[in-house]
Amino acid sequence: MQGPAALQLTPDGRLKHxxxxxxxxxxxxxxxxxxxxxFLSSQGQPVKKVPLLxxxxxxxxxxxxxxRTRTTFDIAAHRLSADVVTLDxxxxxxxxxxxxxxxxxxxxxxxxxxxxxxxxxxxxxFFIADRVTPNIAVIxxxxxxxxxxxxxxxxxxxxxxxxxxxxxxxVAIVGDLKHSRVARSLIxxxxxxxxxxxxxxxxxxxxxxxxxxxGVQSFNRIEDGLNGVDVVVLLRLQKERMSSALLPSExxxxxxYGMTESRLQLADDNAIVMHPGPINRGVxxxxxxxxxxxxxxLDQVTNGIAIRMAVMAMTLSTQQESQ
Amino acid sequence: xxxxxxxxxxxxxxxxxxxxATEIGIEKELFVDPTTIKDAQVVDGQGGLLIPGLxxxxxxxxxxxxxxxxxxxxxxxxxxxxxxxSVVATPTTDPVVDSPADVRLVLERAKASGFCRxxxxxxxxxxxxxxxxxxMAALVDAGCVALAxxxxxxxxxxxxxxxxxxxxxxxxxxxxxxxxxxxxxxxxHAGQIGTGLGLSLNPSLSETLGLGADLDLVEATGVxxxxxxxxxxxxxxxxxxxxxxxxxxxxxxxxxxxxYSEHAIINLDPNFHLERPLRTEEDRCxxxxxxxxxTIDVIVSDHSPHEPGAKLAPxxxxxxxxxxxxxxxxxxxxxxxxxxxxxxxxxxxxTVRAARLINRPDLGCLQYGNxxxxxxxxxxxxxxxxxxxxxxxxxxxxxxGKTLPGxxxxxxxxxxxxxx
Numbered sequence: 001m002q003g004p005a006a007l008q009l010t011p012d013g014r015l016k017h018x019x020x021x022x023x024x025x026x027x028x029x030x031x032x033x034x035x036x037x038x039f040l041s042s043q044g045q046p047v048k049k050v051p052l053l054x055x056x057x058x059x060x061x062x063x064x065x066x067x068r069t070r071t072t073f074d075i076a077a078h079r080l081s082a083d084v085v086t087l088d089x090x091x092x093x094x095x096x097x098x099x100x101x102x103x104x105x106x107x108x109x110x111x112x113x114x115x116x117x118x119x120x121x122x123x124x125x126f127f128i129a130d131r132v133t134p135n136i137a138v139i140x141x142x143x144x145x146x147x148x149x150x151x152x153x154x155x156x157x158x159x160x161x162x163x164x165x166x167x168x169x170x171v172a173i174v175g176d177l178k179h180s181r182v183a184r185s186l187i188x189x190x191x192x193x194x195x196x197x198x199x200x201x202x203x204x205x206x207x208x209x210x211x212x213x214x215g216v217q218s219f220n221r222i223e224d225g226l227n228g229v230d231v232v233v234l235l236r237l238q239k240e241r242m243s244s245a246l247l248p249s250e251x252x253x254x255x256x257y258g259m260t261e262s263r264l265q266l267a268d269d270n271a272i273v274m275h276p277g278p279i280n281r282g283v284x285x286x287x288x289x290x291x292x293x294x295x296x297x298l299d300q301v302t303n304g305i306a307i308r309m310a311v312m313a314m315t316l317s318t319q320q321e322s323q
Numbered sequence: 324x325x326x327x328x329x330x331x332x333x334x335x336x337x338x339x340x341x342x343x344a345t346e347i348g349i350e351k352e353l354f355v356d357p358t359t360i361k362d363a364q365v366v367d368g369q370g371g372l373l374i375p376g377l378x379x380x381x382x383x384x385x386x387x388x389x390x391x392x393x394x395x396x397x398x399x400x401x402x403x404x405x406x407x408x409s410v411v412a413t414p415t416t417d418p419v420v421d422s423p424a425d426v427r428l429v430l431e432r433a434k435a436s437g438f439c440r441x442x443x444x445x446x447x448x449x450x451x452x453x454x455x456x457x458x459m460a461a462l463v464d465a466g467c468v469a470l471a472x473x474x475x476x477x478x479x480x481x482x483x484x485x486x487x488x489x490x491x492x493x494x495x496x497x498x499x500x501x502x503x504x505x506x507x508x509x510x511x512h513a514g515q516i517g518t519g520l521g522l523s524l525n526p527s528l529s530e531t532l533g534l535g536a537d538l539d540l541v542e543a544t545g546v547x548x549x550x551x552x553x554x555x556x557x558x559x560x561x562x563x564x565x566x567x568x569x570x571x572x573x574x575x576x577x578x579x580x581x582x583y584s585e586h587a588i589i590n591l592d593p594n595f596h597l598e599r600p601l602r603t604e605e606d607r608c609x610x611x612x613x614x615x616x617x618t619i620d621v622i623v624s625d626h627s628p629h630e631p632g633a634k635l636a637p638x639x640x641x642x643x644x645x646x647x648x649x650x651x652x653x654x655x656x657x658x659x660x661x662x663x664x665x666x667x668x669x670x671x672x673x674t675v676r677a678a679r680l681i682n683r684p685d686l687g688c689l690q691y692g693n694x695x696x697x698x699x700x701x702x703x704x705x706x707x708x709x710x711x712x713x714x715x716x717x718x719x720x721x722x723x724g725k726t727l728p729g730x731x732x733x734x735x736x737x738x739x740x741x742x743x
Binding site for chain 1: 513514515518519520521522591632635636637638639640
């Protein structure tokens with residue numbers, strides 16, 4: 001396998017880190033989604049507690065602000081009975097001039113078993129995975145605008161639950177794909193699952209110029225792109241896109257790309273609407289769609305806990321068996 | 324000094340009457356007719372190739388001020404191992420070279436360390452800050468071969484225009500790094516690989532916009548300008564057209580941009596994090612074609628040694644540049660053996676054309692009366708780049724761990740012999 005993705009698999013193809021969905025084999029994605037489903041109760045809620053990671057230490061290494069992702073990783077680790085340490089590195093060693101490498105070596109010495117890493121630099125979790133001692137697993141919780149693989153997996157889990165096998169679906173991703181690690185990881189995940197029709201919808205300033213080689217079709221008019229799709233994924237629009245002159249205003253974005261009831265009618269009648277959250281009502285999505293029957297946004301949050309439990313359980317079991 | 328005759332060699336110096344000759348004499352720092360030397364010491368060239376010493380027109384020697392990255396002694400010694408006998412030193416040290424005293428310091432350190440020839444350059448503006456002109460005449464008097472602004476932007480196009488006009492009026496050549504400062508700063512080419520890795524991007528447009536404006540200023544002033552580190556097909560085409568219009572310009576490309584394209588960064592190896600990003604395969608091929616057709620005058624190493632900590636971080640947070648001097652001739656031989664770039668062209672770029680650029684007709688050509696700078700190589704031999712024998716202070720090199728064709732058997736600089 002080419003690229004840093006090779007780092008995350010053992011020579012016999014099992015998952016030892018989760019760094020990216022790029023190049024992740026379909027069998028592994030399916031195994032992750034199946035495992036995550038076992039962590040859901042019959043009511044569709046994550047099980048309260050299982051002893052799988054008892055005695056293990058999970059370290060949340062957050063070099064970048066995040067409340068939601070960090071919380072779901074916290075909950076997932078607790079549900080697996082792991083001990084959890086959360087380090088907000090921006091306010092600790094990094095500001096004292098300690099290098100990432102030294103921080104890492106110190107944490108290793110504290111006998112951690114799994115690092116959950118969020119960092120503003122693309123590739124930072126790869127840097128860490130490449131240098132940790134062999135018995136530590138690394139999970140990428142978002143690196144720069146590069147990848148956010150657990151988000152992509154929870155999206156795939158949600159899609160599979162509501163719409164079945166992605167190999168038979170059309171999926172439209174709307175908004176700021178250019179600066180979105182969520183979109184990159186989802187596209188790779190969908191491709192890994194054999195999804196034949198992936199569409200990107202947004203203005204020229206927010207779409208990467210080279211989506212064609214990923215098999216993604218680009219649309220600047222939402223009316224053209226939504227036609228008949230089974231899944232609509234909306235991306236969060238960051239306020240800084242206006243200050244960097246990529247967009248005139250939130251109002252204009254909503255007028256051109258906001259998901260309204262009338263636009264949603266262009267999609268398949270049973271289409272679902274997804275959003276990685278937190279949503280901006282009246283910017284990416286109209287109230288009536290956000291609160292309507294086709295939105296599965298809160299279900300994504302629930303699935304996010306199950307997926308993170310599955311990723312932790314699988315990577316740590318690989319590490320354990322290889323010791 | 325006793326005269327030396329090097330025998331059992333094949334001379335490769337296409338512009339010289341001695342091209343293909345099998346022996347040459349060295350006496351009192353110069354090449355001489357071997358038959359005129361009495362009691363010569365004879366050196367057996369073992370059937371190797373004798374080439375003019377390479378002239379590397381862009382090397383970061385790091386001294387003064389950045390000795391934790393490299394010193395004039397360590398980096399000129401590394402250069403010799405790569406077949407380089409003269410280096411043009413960038414002025415972007417700390418402090419920058421912008422006074423005659425700085426120039427003299429560099430020259431004295433170079434002389435004291437006693438390895439290869441060091442040809443300093445100095446900043447066009449004081450402190451490199453882009454606002455006030457340097458004392459250009461005094462800097463050239465002190466020994467600078469050209470003035471440059473390095474990777475530092477001019478305060479405005481107006482100041483750049485004044486700097487070029489002033490240099491032109493004194494007959495001083497300038498080295499320009501064309502880049503539009505609004506677009507600069509990204510750590511990867513804005514293409515498939517960089518986009519996929521979610522890195523901050525540097526589009527080709529960054530260079531094109533800068534080059535277009537610089538060419539207009541050069542044309543307006545008539546200054547002799549050298550464009551350093553061009554990376555795109557578009558730049559090659561523009562420079563070709565400008566030369567055809569009669570502009571007195573030259574340009575260079577780094578060795579890395581002839582060997583690697585954007586694909587090299589796929590594993591996020593920080594050694595490939597460069598000031599000028601590696602661009603597309605199409606750009607790389609256009610750069611090679613540019614060297615062959617003469618649009619690109621010289622090849623440089625842009626040798627940039629760093630301390631280990633500078634590269635021990637995620638890719639975007641690492642310092643830019645790679646340590647390359649030590650494998651120059653070996654890399655050129657490899658490009659030749661791969662059928663990418665014939666040695667006659669790459670050698671011409673790093674000898675004859677480089678000598679012309681720095682206005683040193685006594686260098687770059689093996690002929691009687693020229694300075695005795697030459698390298699004896701075994702083209703069938705190999706060089707293994709091993710961390711234990713690595714000479715540069717910067718281990719930030721994709722060469723380490725690799726074996727390349729070609730082996731340096733010995734080097735003479737101004738008649739002084741440096742055995743392997």
